[in-house]
Amino acid sequence: MVNPVLLIAVPLGLAFAIPLFGFISQKLEKYIPPVAMLFNLIVSLSLIPKVLEQPIVVSIGGFPPPFCINLVAGPVGVLFSAIIALVGFLVSIYALDYIKEGATEKYHMLYLLLLTGATGVVLTGDIFNLFVFFEILCISSYALVAYLGNRAGIESAVKYLIQGAIGSSLVLIGVALLYGLFGTLNMADIARNIDSVSPISVFVPLVLLITGLGIEGAIFPLNAWLPDAHSSAPSSISAILSGIAIEVGIYAVARVIFTVFGASSIFLFLVLLGLLTLLVGEMSAFSQKNIKRLLAYSSIGQIGLIVFALGIATSYGVVGGLFQIISHSLSKALLFLAVGYMIYRTGSMDISTLDGMGKRMPFTSLAFTIGAFSLVGLPPFVGFPSKFLIVRAALAKEEVLFTVLIALVLLGTVIEGAYFFRVIQTLYFKGKRVSPNKREEAPIAALIPIGILMILIIVIGVYPRLVTDILNSAASELLNRIGYIKGVLG
Amino acid sequence: MSFLNHYIYYIGAFGLIFIGLYIVLVKHNLIKVIIGLSIMETGVNLFLISIGYIKGGTAPIFSTPEIEAARMVDPVPQALVLTAIVIGVAVLALALSLAIRLYQHYGTLNLRKIKEQRW
Amino acid sequence: MRRIISILLLGIIALGITLSLAKIPFGTPKTKVGRYYIDKGVEETGATNIVTSVVVNYRAFDTLGEVTVLFIAAIGLGAVLTTGRRKKPERKIEPASLVLYTGCRFLFPLILLFGAYIFVHGHLTPGGGFQGGAIVASAFVLTYLGCRERRISERGSKLAESLGGLIFVIVGLVGLAVGGYFLMNFLPKGIPNFLFSAGIIPILYIVIGVKVGSELAGIIDNLIEESE
Numbered sequence: 001m002v003n004p005v006l007l008i009a010v011p012l013g014l015a016f017a018i019p020l021f022g023f024i025s026q027k028l029e030k031y032i033p034p035v036a037m038l039f040n041l042i043v044s045l046s047l048i049p050k051v052l053e054q055p056i057v058v059s060i061g062g063f064p065p066p067f068c069i070n071l072v073a074g075p076v077g078v079l080f081s082a083i084i085a086l087v088g089f090l091v092s093i094y095a096l097d098y099i100k101e102g103a104t105e106k107y108h109m110l111y112l113l114l115l116t117g118a119t120g121v122v123l124t125g126d127i128f129n130l131f132v133f134f135e136i137l138c139i140s141s142y143a144l145v146a147y148l149g150n151r152a153g154i155e156s157a158v159k160y161l162i163q164g165a166i167g168s169s170l171v172l173i174g175v176a177l178l179y180g181l182f183g184t185l186n187m188a189d190i191a192r193n194i195d196s197v198s199p200i201s202v203f204v205p206l207v208l209l210i211t212g213l214g215i216e217g218a219i220f221p222l223n224a225w226l227p228d229a230h231s232s233a234p235s236s237i238s239a240i241l242s243g244i245a246i247e248v249g250i251y252a253v254a255r256v257i258f259t260v261f262g263a264s265s266i267f268l269f270l271v272l273l274g275l276l277t278l279l280v281g282e283m284s285a286f287s288q289k290n291i292k293r294l295l296a297y298s299s300i301g302q303i304g305l306i307v308f309a310l311g312i313a314t315s316y317g318v319v320g321g322l323f324q325i326i327s328h329s330l331s332k333a334l335l336f337l338a339v340g341y342m343i344y345r346t347g348s349m350d351i352s353t354l355d356g357m358g359k360r361m362p363f364t365s366l367a368f369t370i371g372a373f374s375l376v377g378l379p380p381f382v383g384f385p386s387k388f389l390i391v392r393a394a395l396a397k398e399e400v401l402f403t404v405l406i407a408l409v410l411l412g413t414v415i416e417g418a419y420f421f422r423v424i425q426t427l428y429f430k431g432k433r434v435s436p437n438k439r440e441e442a443p444i445a446a447l448i449p450i451g452i453l454m455i456l457i458i459v460i461g462v463y464p465r466l467v468t469d470i471l472n473s474a475a476s477e478l479l480n481r482i483g484y485i486k487g488v489l490g
Numbered sequence: 491m492s493f494l495n496h497y498i499y500y501i502g503a504f505g506l507i508f509i510g511l512y513i514v515l516v517k518h519n520l521i522k523v524i525i526g527l528s529i530m531e532t533g534v535n536l537f538l539i540s541i542g543y544i545k546g547g548t549a550p551i552f553s554t555p556e557i558e559a560a561r562m563v564d565p566v567p568q569a570l571v572l573t574a575i576v577i578g579v580a581v582l583a584l585a586l587s588l589a590i591r592l593y594q595h596y597g598t599l600n601l602r603k604i605k606e607q608r609w
Numbered sequence: 610m611r612r613i614i615s616i617l618l619l620g621i622i623a624l625g626i627t628l629s630l631a632k633i634p635f636g637t638p639k640t641k642v643g644r645y646y647i648d649k650g651v652e653e654t655g656a657t658n659i660v661t662s663v664v665v666n667y668r669a670f671d672t673l674g675e676v677t678v679l680f681i682a683a684i685g686l687g688a689v690l691t692t693g694r695r696k697k698p699e700r701k702i703e704p705a706s707l708v709l710y711t712g713c714r715f716l717f718p719l720i721l722l723f724g725a726y727i728f729v730h731g732h733l734t735p736g737g738g739f740q741g742g743a744i745v746a747s748a749f750v751l752t753y754l755g756c757r758e759r760r761i762s763e764r765g766s767k768l769a770e771s772l773g774g775l776i777f778v779i780v781g782l783v784g785l786a787v788g789g790y791f792l793m794n795f796l797p798k799g800i801p802n803f804l805f806s807a808g809i810i811p812i813l814y815i816v817i818g819v820k821v822g823s824e825l826a827g828i829i830d831n832l833i834e835e836s837e
Contacts, residue, residue, distance in 0.1 A: 003785060003791070005791040009778055009781060009782060009785075009791060012673070012677065013774075013775055013779070013782075015774075016771050016773075016774030016775045016778065017771060019767045019768070019770070020768075020771050020775070058790070058791075059790060060669070060791045060792050061666055061667060061669055061670075061784075061791075061792050061793055061794070062788055062789070062790035062793040062794075063653070063667060066642060067642060067645055068667050068668070069667075069668055069671065102691075102692040103687065103691050103692055106685070106688035106691075110681065110688065113677060113680075113681055116677075120674065128573075128668075129668075129670060132577070132671050132674035132675060132678070133674055135580075135581075135674075135678055136677055136678055136681060139577075139580055139581060139678060139681050139682060139685065140681045140685065142685070143584060143684075143685025143688055143689060146591070146689050147688060147692070148692070149591065150595075151595045151596070151606060154592050154595055154689075155592065155595075155604055155606060157588055157689075158520065158588050158589070158592055158601075161581065161584065161585055161588060162514065162523060162527070165585070166511070166514060166527070166530075168577070169507070169530050169531060172534045172538075172574060173507070173534055173626075175570075176534070176537055176567075177629050177630075177633070179538075179541060179567065179570075180541040180632075181629075181632060183640030183641045183642055183643065184640075184642045185566070197632060198632070200628055200629075201629045201632040202629075203625075203629075204625045204626055204628060204629035205629065207625065496634065496635050497630075499635060500635060504623065504626060508619050508622075511615075511619060512615055512616070512619060515611070515615040516615050540635065541633065542640070542643065543635065549660075550647055550650075550658075550659035550660055551657060551658045551659065551660070551735065552651055552658075552659070552802075553657060553733070553734065559648060562647050562659070564640050564643035565643055565646050565647065565659040565660045565662075566640065566642055566643045566646065566668075567643075569660055569663040569664045569668055569671075570671075572660075572664055572737075572739060573664075573672070575739075576675045576678060576679055576739060577675065577678050579679070579682070580679050580681065581682070583682045583683075583832075584682050584686055584689070586832065587685075587686040587690050587832070588689060590832075590835055591689055591690070
């Protein structure tokens, strides 16, 4: 059996070794992140059949839990680490050609460490360790947002850092209160004892943890940093922040609510919060003229949908939420990667300058169209089955409230469709001044990941059965706290 | 008086946290905001340490054989604080470097005046 | 307006935390994990400093993450400050006076030695890799202030940082290969209270000390470079 700790140790070791490879040859550095992520992808995929039977719990240092830190590679963890490795691998190939300026060696190190932090967050079974890996994820993303060193990048990074630092302090207070109450940091051990103290005293750490982790997860009203940070980072980093970082934030919130606290009383609050996030995000996206800000606000909308689905907290709802995470990771990564070279060619982020791109960059425009259709939820793309599951989950509740709410969600989807169609219209049907033989397609290193993402979006959209097994068992891991506690502590 | 005796460290810790948070929320100068974040970190660290404290306790080090284990304070919060301090230093260093760059671009550190990115 | 809202917000948080804190009385022993470490720590890890045994053995994975965070800060700061750094005219640095210069050169090795002592004895006395590393970095600050033209070699500090992190991970992987657990203490524990005891703990602390020292010195170096 492959030990899941390798998913963290190997990329971490390779990230430390990048300067050493740099002493041999400067050209070698940029090939390290793809190699590390390919390794992670293979290991994650090979772990899936095993974790479907039962979660793999490994302790670090060789002491029994809760006396040491342990990793829990259950279906949820392995599903997330596979998504992280997949998107990370594809974006790192894109970056081979895209990142040419600045301190490229530092870019590749920070990039790999960001993904390692994300993998650590989804695999760890210890609440303080989760905080540490969360900080790795956050601090490397602050630095990467500022990577271009221009006015917008620095300003956004400062805002992101201030809000993120407040969030991490709140998380740390929450962790400290939990340690004071229960004398342990192991999530399963805390979950086992959570009912032994009065609900009011565990409510405060719960709120602190949700607030602190929710800042990275961009839940409304904690998302003021997101549009700035996602739009002023380099496009490859925007793809990672939108496709991975906020999903990991949502994972952490979900893990805390579902597994550690088992707080079923706040599920309805979560549903409403998700809906609010969705509507705010989609409406702000509608009025944007800057293409990257539009995509960033659309990410907020999608996060709202995911939170809405998780808050339904039935098996259908959680499956739908996790499916939506897959769909959003793939589609939003594709959109940012496609937009990256369009902006590079036109030199502006204004939507109106993208006219005629359908002729200038046909493949990239097609990729943008597929990503947008998938996010809106059109068949046969991956967004369709995920949105369908969420609608079905809400209707299966058979309550008037949920029927009204899902109608509002669909209204959000309509707004989403409207602004994406406006962009697509600009790409294909405006701008006659470009002659059709003037092609400026993106380089091959960018087209390969874009192509693979397109194929994946269509294949999973047509055969959703490819992922239903892992999604079903992941949903039951989140909903079945007792099983998780037994799996870790025996 | 016994109330103070029981909770003085908690009051101190949360006093620092709230002072820091207040500075971050209200002040406009980036350097002051960074100082606020730092004060808040310190408060959190003090709170962590005081959770593990035992009345009349000693450091958890078996340097001489006659030290009794029952009087030792909890070692875990101290280990956690070590980690938290290092993370705080990391964030602080990055924040200061961003402040230097921000000043070079805008010529000011007043966050109210730096508003190119907005809704 | 902003102040009133902030104060209201803080008041709500304070109220909530008070409610929660009422269940955590101050100064009474209550923790089960901490008690286990005190009772079994020396026997299981060989380190007499229990905090060290928690930091570098029971919760070594956190420490690996912590070392990574500092590494990220050092390279992130380098990335932010090096991109778009303007070429400045070479400014003549006023040389330090002879007393200052000699004093710094005299103190520099002593401070290094003290830092090294702190991190080598981390498993026996208060202190450890981070503390020792901070002392080592302070020696470099002193030379920056005193012997102003001296700089640490960038190549050397890069090598120390990378090798330090890499050795930490490799020690962990050797533990995985030998004992089946990542970061397992696979070396003989020795007799407590002796310098050569506690298995991998001194090795990891020396690595951390060197790494933290060079990272902090590198951060200061970058900031000084910027201010000139």
